[in-house]
Amino acid sequence: MRNFSETNITDAVLERIAGAGDPRIKQVSEALVRHLHAFVREIRPTQKEWEYGIDFLTRTGHMCDDKRQEFILLSDTLGVSMLVDAINHPVPDGATETTVLGPFFVQAAPEKQNGDDISGPMQGDPMIVTGSVSTADGKPLAGAVVDVWHSDNDGYYDVQQLDEIGDLAMRARFHTDANGRFHFWSIKPAAYPIPHDGPVGEMLEAQGRHPWRPAHVHFMISAAGFEQLVTHVFVAGDKYLDSDVVFGVKDSLIHDFVHCPPGRAPDGRTVESAYYHLNYDFGLKRAASNARAA
Amino acid sequence: MRNFSETNITDAVLERIAGAGDPRIKQVSEALVRHLHAFVREIRPTQKEWEYGIDFLTRTGHMCDDKRQEFILLSDTLGVSMLVDAINHPVPDGATETTVLGPFFVQAAPEKQNGDDISGPMQGDPMIVTGSVSTADGKPLAGAVVDVWHSDNDGYYDVQQLDEIGDLAMRARFHTDANGRFHFWSIKPAAYPIPHDGPVGEMLEAQGRHPWRPAHVHFMISAAGFEQLVTHVFVAGDKYLDSDVVFGVKDSLIHDFVHCPPGRAPDGRTVESAYYHLNYDFGLKRAASNARAA
Ligand SMILES: [Cu+2]
Ligand SMILES: [Fe+3]
Ligand SMILES: [Fe+3]
Numbered sequence: 156m157r158n159f160s161e162t163n164i165t166d167a168v169l170e171r172i173a174g175a176g177d178p179r180i181k182q183v184s185e186a187l188v189r190h191l192h193a194f195v196r197e198i199r200p201t202q203k204e205w206e207y208g209i210d211f212l213t214r215t216g217h218m219c220d221d222k223r224q225e226f227i228l229l230s231d232t233l234g235v236s237m238l239v240d241a242i243n244h245p246v247p248d249g250a251t252e253t254t255v256l257g258p259f260f261v262q263a264a265p266e267k268q269n270g271d272d273i274s275g276p277m278q279g280d281p282m283i284v285t286g287s288v289s290t291a292d293g294k295p296l297a298g299a300v301v302d303v304w305h306s307d308n309d310g311y312y313d314v315q316q317l318d319e320i321g322d323l324a325m326r327a328r329f330h331t332d333a334n335g336r337f338h339f340w341s342i343k344p345a346a347y348p349i350p351h352d353g354p355v356g357e358m359l360e361a362q363g364r365h366p367w368r369p370a371h372v373h374f375m376i377s378a379a380g381f382e383q384l385v386t387h388v389f390v391a392g393d394k395y396l397d398s399d400v401v402f403g404v405k406d407s408l409i410h411d412f413v414h415c416p417p418g419r420a421p422d423g424r425t426v427e428s429a430y431y432h433l434n435y436d437f438g439l440k441r442a443a444s445n446a447r448a449a
Numbered sequence: 450m451r452n453f454s455e456t457n458i459t460d461a462v463l464e465r466i467a468g469a470g471d472p473r474i475k476q477v478s479e480a481l482v483r484h485l486h487a488f489v490r491e492i493r494p495t496q497k498e499w500e501y502g503i504d505f506l507t508r509t510g511h512m513c514d515d516k517r518q519e520f521i522l523l524s525d526t527l528g529v530s531m532l533v534d535a536i537n538h539p540v541p542d543g544a545t546e547t548t549v550l551g552p553f554f555v556q557a558a559p560e561k562q563n564g565d566d567i568s569g570p571m572q573g574d575p576m577i578v579t580g581s582v583s584t585a586d587g588k589p590l591a592g593a594v595v596d597v598w599h600s601d602n603d604g605y606y607d608v609q610q611l612d613e614i615g616d617l618a619m620r621a622r623f624h625t626d627a628n629g630r631f632h633f634w635s636i637k638p639a640a641y642p643i644p645h646d647g648p649v650g651e652m653l654e655a656q657g658r659h660p661w662r663p664a665h666v667h668f669m670i671s672a673a674g675f676e677q678l679v680t681h682v683f684v685a686g687d688k689y690l691d692s693d694v695v696f697g698v699k700d701s702l703i704h705d706f707v708h709c710p711p712g713r714a715p716d717g718r719t720v721e722s723a724y725y726h727l728n729y730d731f732g733l734k735r736a737a738s739n740a741r742a743a
Contacts, residue, residue, distance in 0.1 A: 216510005234462035
């Protein structure tokens with residue numbers, strides 16, 4: 156086959172990949188070619204615009220290293236991450252809604268005990284987080300693994316300032332107790348702009364968008380026989396709740412971080428300054444392979 | 450706006466970018482979001498497949514440096530480069546058809562005189578290239594700039610073996626003479642696989658495709674008042690003419706590289722070995738801004 160023109164090249168490419176051995180690879184490749192060509196046909200890029208596109212993708216790749224994932228930021232800001240999340244996580248009644256993982260998750264967070272303060276060297280408004288993990292129909296789950304991570308009072312994560320603070324902070328892994336409960340102390344997180352000094356920031360500015368996310372605490376919760384829950388709890392009243400740059404906010408995930416006076420805290424400790432209290436109850440969805448056990 | 454689901458997230462993203470200041474950026478961004486989301490909705494990627502996609506793009510970016518452009522290879526092998534070429538270069542009667550630039554073009558090729566041998570240290574079957582450059586209606590163009598580049602007998606370009614050969618070769622810039630003609634000596638190029646030790650090679654293998662291009666000589670021809678012509682001339686009879694991995698072959702660009710016995714060559718020189726002769730006449734399309742002069 157030769158002599159490809161605007162009208163016959165898409166079929167030519169589809170024909171060329173028709174021999175893919177794996178049916179899923181064939182399906183994904185064909186869909187990619189059809190939508191990509193339809194996009195190009197619709198916008199009719201000049202040669203210069205095509206060069207800009209190649210350069211944009213190249214710079215996005217060059218921005219990625221072990222501390223920065225610019226392609227995830229691109230997926231997040233174009234709404235693709237939330238779309239993939241929605242496709243994969245229909246949520247039954249009683250189960251907590253999901254949202255994006257975000258770029259600041261770290262695989263091996265420090266193991267902590269319930270009641271520990273995870274703020275490390277960071278200064279800020281004290282916050283106690285109490286919570287429970289249960290099945291969607293309300294049965295407590297003991298021994299569930301609860302990963303938490305959040306930003307500091309200025310909106311920065313530990314991994315963005317490791318040079319200054321020296322170690323991970325505001326990040327830990329807990330296990331629920333016999334009643335399915337966990338609790339810890341830290342500092343209240345703030346709203347923050349996603350890293351916007353790269354190609355994604357350039358795109359947001361060109362699209363007339365701000366780079367901010369409303370304040371939140373990340374949770375990743377795992378228990379044998381249940382789907383892993385990846386979500387946040389957002390601070391009620393934040394001014395970016397309706398314009399989160401990555402489209403991650405759901406009403407059920409917004410919660411009061413209650414401002415409490417000094418005195419006896421929910422964990423029985425006496426504290427000398429005012430603090431914030433977040434209490435949130437999480438419900439896990441049974442894994443498909445665990446259907447028999449339901 | 451909050452609570453984005455599979456059904457409402459696309460509109461949410463479109464609403465968010467509706468304020469883009471530049472109408473072209475708005476148009477391209479909107480089309481990108483619609484086609485990208487439609488692709489994701491069609492294939493319904495698992496979280497793992499989404500992660501593979503992020504990793505594939507990241508590795509493609511990391512493969513790019515000043516000697517390798519993996520995103521151009523991706524565009525070429527998905528037929529996007531030829532589609533963009535077709536959109537931008539409708540060809541009037543008498544003008545030469547266009548094809549992809551390819552990843553081996555170098556901005557500052559050495560200036561050579563008509564009749565020079567540009568093969569440098571490379572060994573191979575001698576080849577003389579003679580040609581003309583004229584308007585689409587056949588008027589010779591003197592002083593046109595003719596960039597040429599091609600592979601060696603093993604299918605490698607100079608830039609792929611600079612460490613061994615030390616300098617550019619099989620690559621030069623000529624100017625047409627008073628009759629619009631140019632000619633030079635080199636060695637006959639061979640078919641070659643595009644670089645396939647990266648993500649694009651991984652994709653081709655998964656899609657059941659070979660990475661080969663039929664043998665060709667690249668030409669980029671410029672003359673004031675005319676559209677720059679980017680094209681190849683392909684060697685007639687090559688076994689990859691119907692399966693060029695980048696979809697670049699057009700019948701009008703296939704030409705005999707005539708095998709000639711030793712003796713008097715077309716440039717009057719006497720040669721002692723057999724050689725190949727390519728003669729090709731190029732027609733340039735008048736630039737839109739030059740319409741008055743037509
Ligand atoms: Cu589409
Ligand atoms: Fe975050
Ligand atoms: Fe080539």
